[in-house]
Amino acid sequence: MRIALVTDSTSDLQTRAQEMGVEVVPLYVNFQGKVLKDWLEVKPADIFRGVSAGAALPSSSQPSPADFKAAYERALQKADQVLSIHISSKLSGTLQSAILAAQDFPGRIVVFDSLAASMGIGMMVERAHEMLAQGADLSQVLVELERIRADNIVRFTLATLEYLKKNGRIGGAQAFLGSLLGIKPILTLKEGRVEAAGRARGEKKALAEMVDAFKTWAAGRQKIRVYYLYNADPQAVDAFKREVAASGLPVEVRATSEVGGVISTHTGPGVYGFYAYSL
Numbered sequence: 532m533r534i535a536l537v538t539d540s541t542s543d544l545q546t547r548a549q550e551m552g553v554e555v556v557p558l559y560v561n562f563q564g565k566v567l568k569d570w571l572e573v574k575p576a577d578i579f580r581g582v583s584a585g586a587a588l589p590s591s592s593q594p595s596p597a598d599f600k601a602a603y604e605r606a607l608q609k610a611d612q613v614l615s616i617h618i619s620s621k622l623s624g625t626l627q628s629a630i631l632a633a634q635d636f637p638g639r640i641v642v643f644d645s646l647a648a649s650m651g652i653g654m655m656v657e658r659a660h661e662m663l664a665q666g667a668d669l670s671q672v673l674v675e676l677e678r679i680r681a682d683n684i685v686r687f688t689l690a691t692l693e694y695l696k697k698n699g700r701i702g703g704a705q706a707f708l709g710s711l712l713g714i715k716p717i718l719t720l721k722e723g724r725v726e727a728a729g730r731a732r733g734e735k736k737a738l739a740e741m742v743d744a745f746k747t748w749a750a751g752r753q754k755i756r757v758y759y760l761y762n763a764d765p766q767a768v769d770a771f772k773r774e775v776a777a778s779g780l781p782v783e784v785r786a787t788s789e790v791g792g793v794i795s796t797h798t799g800p801g802v803y804g805f806y807a808y809s810l
Contacts, residue, residue, distance in 0.1 A: 535610035562589035599632035690801020
């Protein structure tokens with residue numbers, strides 16, 4: 532039985548999705564009076580330039596069920612079933628749109644909640660593609676995705692608190708105090724929600740905390756796949772990559788990917804971090 536893969540643009544797979552034959556349904560960025568398709572019509576640099584020039588902070592919106600229906604119709608032209616892997620339902624209504632669209636294709640669409648974002652979704656899509664290419668069936672793939680969803684690590688940090696302040700995720704006084712003290716929040720995802728994993732005063736301490744978290748999680752694991760992420764500045768994650776490479780841990784670097792416009796809308800520029808899972 533042939534199985535096709537569908538994901539959404541917050542997986543940040545970009546060209547790799549096309550290489551794997553994966554359908555990507557874009558989310559939308561509402562910016563400067565326009566509704567723009569994530570990655571296709573707007574990139575993070577466009578947002579940061581616009582906001583720096585005085586534009587209001589953008590907002591984001593989910594794909595419609597009709598968007599998903601069209602993607603499923605395309606996918607089912609080359610497959611018998613579709614596995615549709617998406618951004619955490621705790622962060623976006625994207626999954627619900629996918630579920631509604633799937634009702635038009637009884638028994639042919641399986642929608643999977645990654646409980647992740649960015650490369651956390653992307654790594655699951657890539658793993659599913661790898662297993663299907665090796666002859667696994669849908670039930671085997673789902674068991675593996677559930678395992679990865681339950682046992683992965685993610686950490687990321689922000690260069691600025693300004694975007695969090697502007698979109699109401701942090702108070703103005705907190706943002707001012709944090710910036711004044713050089714506080715860098717260290718964030719993670721727990722059960723699909725963004726939560727604080729720590730905070731550090733200064734870049735070096737933030738880097739050290741993230742490296743320590745990775746080493747603690749990785750201890751005793753035999754094979755680890757790492758996906759690095761950043762936006763605006765690809766060199767932002769370089770110091771972390773060097774620390775991981777020097778750790779002696781059994782690490783396989785799978786990708787270094789830029790975070791797209793939808794997620795960057797909420798984080799601002801200068802994000803860097805990682806996702807990892809073990810085999």
